[in-house]
Each structure stands twice: as C-alpha cells, then as structure tokens.
Amino acid sequence: MKSGYLDKVKExxxxxxxxxxxxxxxxxxxxxxxIDSISKxxxxxxxxxxxxxxxxxxxxxxxxxxxxxxxxxxxxxxTHKLLTNRKELFKTLNQRGGMSRFxxxxxxxxxxxxxxxxxxxxxxxxxxxxxxxLKHTQENVVAVVGDGSLVEGMSAEGLNxxxxxxxxxxxxxxxxxxxxxxxxxxxxxxxSGKDWQKxxxxxxxxxxxxxxxxxxxxxxxxxxxxxxxxxxxxxNHAVVVHVKTEKGKGLAIAKNHKYKLHFSMPFDPRTxxxxxxxxxxxxxxxxxxxxxxxxxxxxxxxxxxxxxxPYASGIDHCFECFPERTIDVGMAEQHALGQAxxxxxxxLKPFVCYQSTFMQRAFDQLIHDVxxxxxxxxxxxxxxxxxxxxxxxxxxxxxxxxxxxxPNLKIFYPGTAYELETMIEERxxxxxxxxxxxxxxxxxxxxxxxxxxxxKSLKGAQVVHQSRTGYILxxxxxxxxxxxxxxxxxxxNVDFGVVNIRWISPLPQEQLLSLMKSVQYVVTLxxxxxxxxxxxxxxxxxxxxxxxxxxxxSGIEKCFVGPGDKDDLCKEVRIDAESILKIMEQRWPDLF
Numbered sequence: 001m002k003s004g005y006l007d008k009v010k011e012x013x014x015x016x017x018x019x020x021x022x023x024x025x026x027x028x029x030x031x032x033x034x035i036d037s038i039s040k041x042x043x044x045x046x047x048x049x050x051x052x053x054x055x056x057x058x059x060x061x062x063x064x065x066x067x068x069x070x071x072x073x074x075x076x077x078x079t080h081k082l083l084t085n086r087k088e089l090f091k092t093l094n095q096r097g098g099m100s101r102f103x104x105x106x107x108x109x110x111x112x113x114x115x116x117x118x119x120x121x122x123x124x125x126x127x128x129x130x131x132x133x134l135k136h137t138q139e140n141v142v143a144v145v146g147d148g149s150l151v152e153g154m155s156a157e158g159l160n161x162x163x164x165x166x167x168x169x170x171x172x173x174x175x176x177x178x179x180x181x182x183x184x185x186x187x188x189x190x191x192s193g194k195d196w197q198k199x200x201x202x203x204x205x206x207x208x209x210x211x212x213x214x215x216x217x218x219x220x221x222x223x224x225x226x227x228x229x230x231x232x233x234x235x236n237h238a239v240v241v242h243v244k245t246e247k248g249k250g251l252a253i254a255k256n257h258k259y260k261l262h263f264s265m266p267f268d269p270r271t272x273x274x275x276x277x278x279x280x281x282x283x284x285x286x287x288x289x290x291x292x293x294x295x296x297x298x299x300x301x302x303x304x305x306x307x308x309x310p311y312a313s314g315i316d317h318c319f320e321c322f323p324e325r326t327i328d329v330g331m332a333e334q335h336a337l338g339q340a341x342x343x344x345x346x347x348l349k350p351f352v353c354y355q356s357t358f359m360q361r362a363f364d365q366l367i368h369d370v371x372x373x374x375x376x377x378x379x380x381x382x383x384x385x386x387x388x389x390x391x392x393x394x395x396x397x398x399x400x401x402x403x404x405x406x407p408n409l410k411i412f413y414p415g416t417a418y419e420l421e422t423m424i425e426e427r428x429x430x431x432x433x434x435x436x437x438x439x440x441x442x443x444x445x446x447x448x449x450x451x452x453x454x455x456k457s458l459k460g461a462q463v464v465h466q467s468r469t470g471y472i473l474x475x476x477x478x479x480x481x482x483x484x485x486x487x488x489x490x491x492x493n494v495d496f497g498v499v500n501i502r503w504i505s506p507l508p509q510e511q512l513l514s515l516m517k518s519v520q521y522v523v524t525l526x527x528x529x530x531x532x533x534x535x536x537x538x539x540x541x542x543x544x545x546x547x548x549x550x551x552x553x554s555g556i557e558k559c560f561v562g563p564g565d566k567d568d569l570c571k572e573v574r575i576d577a578e579s580i581l582k583i584m585e586q587r588w589p590d591l592f
Contacts, residue, residue, distance in 0.1 A: 020220050031250045042094050043093050044075035068141045072118060072145045104116075126169065129167035140234065145172065148183050162238045167237075176260075179308040212240070247260040283314070292315060304327065344375040377434050388565070410435040422456070426458075461501050472485060516548075531558045535551075538551065539553065552580075
C-alpha cells in the first residue's frame with residue numbers, strides 16, 4: 001500500500017497545500033486503503049471506489065465547513081470521512097457503536113445531513129442556497145447526487161424548482177451508470193451513448209441550468225478545473241456538473257460483478273471469495289424470492305416490480321428466468337406502486353418487492369392508488385424489524401404503526417418460512433384486494449418446524465401452545481423471543497401459551513377475545529414502536545370489549561434506534577426474553 005499523503009490530511013483544508021499531481025497520488029492511496037479496510041469489515045465498497053477523485057477534488061476546490069457539500073446518498077461518503085479525520089474509525093465499521101455506513105451529523109461536523117436514503121440532497125441543498133440568496137452570504141452550496149438517486153421523485157421536484165429562482169448552488173451528478181444494479185429508464189438513455197454529453201447539456205440547459213461536464217471523473221486535473229469554473233458560476237445562478245465515473249474502479253473483481261460490489265460482506269480482494277451482499281444461509285428473503293420464481297412459472301399473469309433492491313428481496317433468480325416480467329423501475333418507490341396499480345386494473349397480478357424502510361416513500365400511493373381502489377396488489381415488505389448495521393432510518397420498526405390504519409389493506413406477518421411460501425402461493429392464484437406481506441431480513445429459524453406445526457389454512461391466529469394462565473401474542477419476527485420467554489416462565493413454574501398472530505390486519509378479534517377471556521394475563525411481542533403498533537391494537541380490543549385480563553405490551557419506546565445486531569438491539573430496548581421476564585416480575589409479582 002502506498003503511504004504518506006493520507007496521514008498529512010487531518011482536515012479538508014490541508015488539501016490546499018497539495019499539487020494536482022499530489023491529489024491524484026492521494027486518491028490512489030485512498031483507493032488502496034479502502035480496498036484493504038473494507039475487505040476486512042464489509043461495507044459499501046463499489047460506490048465509494050468510484051467517487052474518490054471527485055470527493056478529493058470537491059474538498060480541494062471548496063472549503064468546508066463554511067461551504068456545504070451535501071452527499072446523496074451517504075454510501076458515497078467513505079473518502080469524505082477519510083478527509084475529515086476518521087481514518088481510525090474504519091476498523092470499527094459494521095460493529096456495534098462503530099463508524100456509520102453512511103454520513104451522520106453525530107459523527108462529524110463536516111457531515112451536513114444524515115444521509116442514508118436517496119433523493120434528498122438536491123431539495124435540502126436548495127434550502128441552504130435559498131438562505132444564501134436571502135441573506136446575501138458567500139458560502140458555496142453543493143449537492144453531490146449519485147448512484148441513480150437523480151430519478152427519485154424528490155430529486156426531480158428539486159431539479160424542477162431551483163432554476164425558477166436561479167438559486168446559487170451546484171448540483172454535481174456522479175454518473176456511474178448504476179443505482180444498486182444498472183440504471184433504467186429515460187435518465188439512463190439521456191446519460192448514455194456517444195452523444196451523452198450533448199444530450200445531457202441540452203437537457204439541463206433546457207431546464208435553466210448552466211452546464212459543465214467532466215468526461216473522465218477520475219482525471220484530477222479536469223475535475224479541479226471544471227469545479228473551479230462551476231464554483232465561480234454558481235455565485236449568481238444554478239449550475240450542473242455532470243461527472244462520468246466508474247463504480248468499483250480499481251478493484252478487479254468488481255468489473256464483472258452484477259452490482260459492481262455495491263455492498264459486500266468481508267471479502268478476498270484477489271479471488272472475490274465472500275463478496276455476497278446478503279447474510280449467508282437460507283433467509284426469509286431467499287425463501288420469498290424462490291417461491292415468487294416458482295409461482296411465476298405457474299402463472300404468466302404474475303409480474304414483479306422492485307425499486308432497485310433486487311438482491312435484498314431475493315429476486316435475482318426471477319430476473320434471470322423471467323426478465324420481461326421482473327421489472328426494476330429504478331429508485332422510484334412511488335412509481336413502482338403506481339405502475340402496479342395500473343397493471344392490477346388491467347387484469348394482471350402484480351407483486352411489488354420493497355425493503356420496508358423504502359416503502360414509506362410510497363405511503364400516498366398505497367392509500368390513494370391501491371387501497372382506496374381495493375386493487376389486488378401484493379406488496380412484499382422485506383427487512384421488517386431491525387435491519388442490522390445500516391442507518392437508524394433503515395430499521396423497519398414503524399411498519400405496523402403507520403400501515404395498520406389503512407382501510408382494505410390486509411397485513412400478513414408469517415411466523416415461519418412455510419407460512420410465507422403458502423401465502424405467496426395463495427396470492428399468486430387468487431389475490432383479493434391489496435395485501436402486504438412483511439418478513440424480516442434474517443435467517444430462517446432452524447427450529448421452526450419443531451416449535452410450530454404447519455397450518456394449511458392460515459386462517460386467524462395460530463395457537464401454538466394452550467394455557468389457562470396467560471398468553472404471549474407474538475408478531476412473526478418476535479416468535480423466537482416468545483418461545484424463549486415461555487421456557488423462562490416455565491422454569492419459574494408459570495405456564496404461558498404462545499400465539500402466532502399472523503394477521504395484523506384484519507385482526508382476528510373474536511378468536512383473540514375468546515383466548516383472552518380464558519386467562520388472566522396477556523403479553524404482546526413486536527419488533528415495532530409501541531405507539532400505534534400491534535400491542536396497541538390488542539389494548540384497543542381489551543378497552544372496547546373488557547375480556548377481564550391484564551395486558552403487558554412489549555415493544556420499542558418511540559425513538560430512533562441505532563445500527564446493530566438484532567439480539568443486541570433487542571436487549572438495548574428491553575424486548576428480549578430476559579428483559580420481558582423482569583418487567584413481568586415487576587408488573588405482576590403475584591404471578592410468581
């Protein structure tokens with residue numbers, strides 16, 4: 001590994017002393033460092049390798065923290081972190097309490113926003129630029145848009161408005177031709193082909209921007225020259241700088257990789273061993289993807305949509321087997337659901353695969369375009385519950401709260417892989433109105449078939465263990481905790497039954513009321529915030545019908561939970577079996 005230049009950079013201002021040739025050498029040193037470091041920890045390696053020279057040049061030309069450089073999305077931020085004195089933090093990436101995968105204001109004053117979802121930087125930067133225009137201040141404002149996020153609805157809205165009042169700012173487009181997979185749609189067409197520069201210029205100048213271009217985004221001299229021109233031009237009006245980069249540059253194994261190693265577990269940079277972006281083993285996402293592929297073989301009316309998250313949804317095989325009926329719409333969560341609504345109205349059977357955290361962006365479409373018209377659209381919501389070491393914003397711990405209020409929307413949360421497969425098969429045959437199927441981003445529990453007998457009907461809740469004392473009512477991703485809690489209670493000579501709820505909406509009210517009338521105590525388990533969650537629906541049921549039992553709701557107090565391993569986070573927020581037992585002892589001492 002080359003050495004020397006990076007250790008001289010303690011803050012971005014130190015770059016001002018470097019020559020352009022030294023900046024290029026620094027970039028190569030950063031590339032070597034990132035490949036070595038991320039191969040050991042795992043992380044977003046592909047996108048970051050493509051933006052090294054651009055980030056170095058940005059910090060050379062502009063002056064943070066006075067100037068505002070806003071990255072969209074945060075997984076472009078590793079070079080920025082290195083240039084802002086965080087080299088020693090890299091060894092802690094993907095560890096509890098370690099360096100964030102994204103950009104976060106808690107980590108550095110140089111991180112302007114908490115950037116973990118795509119499509120926000122242009123609009124937020126326009127707010128900084130508006131302040132500059134109103135107060136006649138001199139700072140520069142730059143939005144760095146990359147990895148396909150230009151097609152996000154919010155990006156399009158921001159791009160449309162900025163020239164209206166000629167806000168003094170720079171929009172840098174880091175164009176590597178990809179989001180997570182290869183870009184799709186009109187923007188891809190605009191930015192490709194031999195005449196891409198002419199088309200791009202005509203497009204942005206037609207919108208009202210002054211346009212600059214860097215054909216080789218890894219040539220430091222060109223970057224510095226053009227960014228200085230853009231800096232000067234943006235004092236009075238809006239500017240676009242279109243920069244062509246190569247995702248995964250400098251890492252040979254990324255060249256032919258489907259996603260250019262967008263994200264990877266720890267890997268061997270020479271052989272490529274270990275480059276899977278998803279947890280090893282049989283996960284619920286793999287189960288769902290395999291079953292979707294199977295039902296597509298059985299029914300030619302089934303079409304799958306995803307907003308650029310194919311590997312997280314486990315549907316890579318569907319793309320290979322049915323490329324015409326498996327559609328990546330780009331990073332366009334709202335459009336995905338709107339197109340699915342039209343397809344359903346046309347008589348076909350759409351499945352829409354989201355990571356649940358990104359499904360929030362299609363909330364309006366879910367209510368207005370799908371539920372209101374009661375259309376037979378099936379939504380697959382993977383990564384419900386805790387989402388690992390991505391940002392706090394990636395946890396799917398709000399799903400039940402904001403979704404169970406929607407009329408016509410059935411919400412099914414399978415307790416086992418078998419139930420997940422069975423419901424997908426049923427929806428493939430005869431979808432009736434809209435349904436959301438939620439499931440976690442984790443391995444299938446090895447003991448599922450031993451703990452739970454298979455129930456072919458899937459009607460109502462599944463009473464796994466009966467009791468005359470109390471019941472543990474559990475959402476699917478908390479069933480492991482439910483069975484552990486039952487054993488802990490049994491060791492204290494307290495008998496509790498376990499109920500696999502399955503149906504969040506409509507709640508099987510009569511069945512649950514009958515169960516609650518037969519016992520004195522009820523505990524609800526969910527990997528969701530308590531406000532408006534599953535436990536809240538049981539509290540409402542008890543309040544309205546007074547079955548005569550006592551209730552303990554176990555869930556997450558309303559907050560943003562940091563990244564981390566599921567078991568560690570459950571302990572932190574006190575929804576693990578041991579913590580729940582202690583709460584029960586305090587709440588109900590007579591039970592023991």
